[in-house]
Amino acid sequence: MSSEYPFIKACWGQPVDCVPVWLMRQAGRYLQCYKDVRAKGGGTFLDLCKDPARAAEVSIQPVDILKVDAAIMFSDILTPIEPMGMALDFVPGPVFANPVRTAGDVDALVVPEDMAQAVPYIPEILQRLRAAFAGRVPLIGFGGAPFTLACYMVEGKGSKDFAALKKMMYGDFALYDALMQKITAMDCRYLNMQIDSGAQAIQIFDTWGGLLAPHDFERYILPYAKKLMDGLKRQGIPVIYFVKGGGTMLDLVKQAGADVVGLDWHISLGKARDILGDKVAVQGNLDPTVLYAPKAYIEKEVQRILDENAGRDGLIFNLGHGILPDVPPENAIHMVECVHRLGRK
Amino acid sequence: MSSEYPFIKACWGQPVDCVPVWLMRQAGRYLQCYKDVRAKGGGTFLDLCKDPARAAEVSIQPVDILKVDAAIMFSDILTPIEPMGMALDFVPGPVFANPVRTAGDVDALVVPEDMAQAVPYIPEILQRLRAAFAGRVPLIGFGGAPFTLACYMVEGKGSKDFAALKKMMYGDFALYDALMQKITAMDCRYLNMQIDSGAQAIQIFDTWGGLLAPHDFERYILPYAKKLMDGLKRQGIPVIYFVKGGGTMLDLVKQAGADVVGLDWHISLGKARDILGDKVAVQGNLDPTVLYAPKAYIEKEVQRILDENAGRDGLIFNLGHGILPDVPPENAIHMVECVHRLGRK
Numbered sequence: 001m002s003s004e005y006p007f008i009k010a011c012w013g014q015p016v017d018c019v020p021v022w023l024m025r026q027a028g029r030y031l032q033c034y035k036d037v038r039a040k041g042g043g044t045f046l047d048l049c050k051d052p053a054r055a056a057e058v059s060i061q062p063v064d065i066l067k068v069d070a071a072i073m074f075s076d077i078l079t080p081i082e083p084m085g086m087a088l089d090f091v092p093g094p095v096f097a098n099p100v101r102t103a104g105d106v107d108a109l110v111v112p113e114d115m116a117q118a119v120p121y122i123p124e125i126l127q128r129l130r131a132a133f134a135g136r137v138p139l140i141g142f143g144g145a146p147f148t149l150a151c152y153m154v155e156g157k158g159s160k161d162f163a164a165l166k167k168m169m170y171g172d173f174a175l176y177d178a179l180m181q182k183i184t185a186m187d188c189r190y191l192n193m194q195i196d197s198g199a200q201a202i203q204i205f206d207t208w209g210g211l212l213a214p215h216d217f218e219r220y221i222l223p224y225a226k227k228l229m230d231g232l233k234r235q236g237i238p239v240i241y242f243v244k245g246g247g248t249m250l251d252l253v254k255q256a257g258a259d260v261v262g263l264d265w266h267i268s269l270g271k272a273r274d275i276l277g278d279k280v281a282v283q284g285n286l287d288p289t290v291l292y293a294p295k296a297y298i299e300k301e302v303q304r305i306l307d308e309n310a311g312r313d314g315l316i317f318n319l320g321h322g323i324l325p326d327v328p329p330e331n332a333i334h335m336v337e338c339v340h341r342l343g344r345k
Numbered sequence: 346m347s348s349e350y351p352f353i354k355a356c357w358g359q360p361v362d363c364v365p366v367w368l369m370r371q372a373g374r375y376l377q378c379y380k381d382v383r384a385k386g387g388g389t390f391l392d393l394c395k396d397p398a399r400a401a402e403v404s405i406q407p408v409d410i411l412k413v414d415a416a417i418m419f420s421d422i423l424t425p426i427e428p429m430g431m432a433l434d435f436v437p438g439p440v441f442a443n444p445v446r447t448a449g450d451v452d453a454l455v456v457p458e459d460m461a462q463a464v465p466y467i468p469e470i471l472q473r474l475r476a477a478f479a480g481r482v483p484l485i486g487f488g489g490a491p492f493t494l495a496c497y498m499v500e501g502k503g504s505k506d507f508a509a510l511k512k513m514m515y516g517d518f519a520l521y522d523a524l525m526q527k528i529t530a531m532d533c534r535y536l537n538m539q540i541d542s543g544a545q546a547i548q549i550f551d552t553w554g555g556l557l558a559p560h561d562f563e564r565y566i567l568p569y570a571k572k573l574m575d576g577l578k579r580q581g582i583p584v585i586y587f588v589k590g591g592g593t594m595l596d597l598v599k600q601a602g603a604d605v606v607g608l609d610w611h612i613s614l615g616k617a618r619d620i621l622g623d624k625v626a627v628q629g630n631l632d633p634t635v636l637y638a639p640k641a642y643i644e645k646e647v648q649r650i651l652d653e654n655a656g657r658d659g660l661i662f663n664l665g666h667g668i669l670p671d672v673p674p675e676n677a678i679h680m681v682e683c684v685h686r687l688g689r690k
Binding site: 161170210213245248249265266267271285290293294 | 611
């Protein structure tokens with residue numbers, strides 16, 4: 001039963017014997033075996049995302065190596081944007097050759113009826129993973145939040161300020177809204193397809209949500225995030241909403257209606273839980289650079305976060321952002337071991 | 346009298362007829378006349394910093410053009426690191442050829458006795474500016490906070506994570522502390538020299554302070570920031586402490602003891618003032634990208650921030666970070682005009 005996994009129980013705020021833990025970006029470059037699989041197939045990062053056998057293989061590696069309590073499908077938040085009609089490349093950061101700037105560009109965007117057909121490798125990865133895990137760990141599906149997807153689609157690439165999107169937001173709200181409605185509709189179908197394909201929880205990444213001031217978050221992000229969550233088939237499937245930089249506006253982040261709020265490391269977990277109240281679980285929030293530290297230091301930091309939680313239910317231990325590519329794997333293994341040892345009731 | 350400037354009165358939390366305003370990085374690339382002066386002299390960005398005539402000229406430009414209520418010396422936070430024995434270059438971001446990594450590197454760092462001799466162009470710029478303004482606007486001096494300076498000195502350049510510094514912090518606290526003590530001692534002399542040379546207020550930039558979790562801010566930043574502020578000749582000279590990303594830990598930022606806390610745009614001004622209490626003035630906090638917006642939008646945003654302040658004394662209007670290099674100057678002029686019109690008592 002999916003509902004018996006500690007990770008899933010913690011998402012629902014139910015008591016668990018031991019705090020569950022996984023790591024954002026746990027399938028990745030810090031593992032030599034990931035790099036081997038990546039090299040084995042040749043091709044690009046995007047080729048790896050589209051190769052169900054290899055994508056499943058790298059999703060399984062951290063579960064075996066780190067002994068984490070949940071798996072996450074290996075993919076990129078931008079893969080579903082390709083079938084909307086945008087040519088995607090990684091150089092190594094993501095680049096769209098034809099960024100969305102005009103009403104014509106927004107009109108031209110496709111919202112595929114059948115996302116399983118649009119990105120057929122995604123359901124295949126999920127099905128392979130469910131079969132491989134056979135109930136061992138729950139499987140997390142994920143997508144980008146509409147705002148974060150819009151950042152890349154309008155800017156055409158990563159950016160410090162995402163000025164092109166900001167100009168659209170401030171200068172032509174109707175155009176911004178039309179774009180966001182299309183992205184939200186796509187995202188909803190995409191994530192529901194993941195649920196239909198076997199995802200047992202969904203994480204929504206709003207990596208750039210913290211770029212906006214709180215009142216702008218309320219106007220330009222929250223309505224679409226809410227609409228997305230309202231449109232998901234959430235029966236039995238917990239939803240995690242992670243807004244990087246959301247610590248100064250958790251009251252607003254909470255309003256999106258997720259079951260779990262992901263926390264970066266810029267706010268103390270205790271303070272965050274006080275703001276969020278006891279109806280919402282939390283996930284976080286170790287500074288990813290702490291995995292550079294000596295093992296004894298890592299253990300102290302794990303203990304500190306557990307102390308801040310003060311025994312409350314509804315905690316999923318994680319990093320406050322993705323694991324860094326040059327972290328020694330033994331430090332990540334140690335962190336997971338510390339959570340399992342120190343987080344036992 | 347310095348104490349009669351609206352900017353200075355607001356720093357002390359005293360009533361003013363109209364909310365004062367200036368812009369971080371107001372001397373800069375968004376102004377064609379800045380680019381002209383930069384080009385006129387030939388040479389590098391660092392050459393401009395070291396040329397008192399041209400540095401003074403670009404410091405004056407925004408006062409004339411924007412009609413702001415304060416001037417800030419044109420310089421870079423890293424210029425005083427050169428006489429510590431580190432070769433500095435801008436390519437265009439700052440680069441130190443010999444980053445500080447070992448005990449030997451820290452031992453080799455010089456803390457100049459006489460900062461006026463070590464960076465002779467700095468007192469000359471300040472004296473030229475005081476003479477040029479002749480009481481028209483107050484003159485702000487500035488420096489980097491010890492932590493932010495350490496970020497660059499240890500990493501050797503800008504970075505997303507400043508992993509080299511984090512590794513030193515976590516792995517060898519004694520070395521980190523030795524480095525920070527030296528930087529703090531230099532910084533204190535450097536800023537006191539600016540006060541002696543005519544600076545009428547001091548802003549301390551902790552651009553990377555928000556990289557740390559709150560409990561790490563408390564351990565790795567706050568003691569040195571406090572020591573720096575305690576060592577400044579503060580009689581009649583207000584001190585502003587700006588921690589970018591400090592919104593989730595303003596209670597700690599306040600403990601550094603500045604007269605004014607600078608706010609980025611990630612926290613609502615009203616909430617920040619509630620946390621900080623009425624003994625501390627604030628400076629901020631318009632999202633710099635709002636200067637890309639249509640003029641009517643800019644006006645509404647100025648009004649919103651003034652509304653959040655709710656008539657409290659001790660507000661200096663500013664951006665939440667430096668002005669962006671491609672902002673239309675007329676939008677910056679308009680913003681200042683809006684503050685002066687809408688911020689009148």
